[in-house]
Amino acid sequence: MDLLTQEPRRIWWARPRKLCALERPGGGGRSHRTGRRAAEIEYLRSRGVRLVISVMTTRHNLADYEAAGLDWHHVPVPTTADGAGQLEELLPLLRRELRRRGAVALHGNRYTDFVAAVCAAHLHDARGADPAAALAAATSAGLTVTPAACALLGVQPGEVEALRAAAA
Numbered sequence: 548m549d550l551l552t553q554e555p556r557r558i559w560w561a562r563p564r565k566l567c568a569l570e571r572p573g574g575g576g577r578s579h580r581t582g583r584r585a586a587e588i589e590y591l592r593s594r595g596v597r598l599v600i601s602v603m604t605t606r607h608n609l610a611d612y613e614a615a616g617l618d619w620h621h622v623p624v625p626t627t628a629d630g631a632g633q634l635e636e637l638l639p640l641l642r643r644e645l646r647r648r649g650a651v652a653l654h655g656n657r658y659t660d661f662v663a664a665v666c667a668a669h670l671h672d673a674r675g676a677d678p679a680a681a682l683a684a685a686t687s688a689g690l691t692v693t694p695a696a697c698a699l700l701g702v703q704p705g706e707v708e709a710l711r712a713a714a715a
Contacts, residue, residue: 551589552587555570557569559690561685564650567651568652568665569653569654569662570657571607571655572654573588589615591617595650596649597647597648598617599618601620602622602654603621603655603656604623620640624655624661626695627658627661627664628695634661634668637653638668642669642672659691660693661696662690663682663691663696679697679703679706680710683710683714686707687714692704692707
């Protein structure tokens, strides 16, 4: 039986076929739907994702990743503003995991600012990408980028908005 796949509503492939950032599969908070969760997990699996990193404070969805045959890693981030330590923990993890075959998905709950910042920081470290341009690309893909996410990377929010507007 083929499983239904559904692309997540807010997803940014920071590195196509290697690294994506998204909201929690199935939606975050009260908008979460189990059917949508299953379809979005199947989408990730069908796109080669082998590892899901959750930065939610809760352990929701982790058993679902395991049931789908995906590895998972949980790094709780209470708030983006207080996430500098977790950002520093995740960058070496991404560097190591992205050397392997398959893709890595990184998600928060409903808020996508921290995962966008992690991916932008990774692109800066690994590829020399401008963090503001990477955050602008995340915004264009539908992720939310807050001033707190910009501050984690030393970027001014106005710079991100200007780059996003110029690309539109």
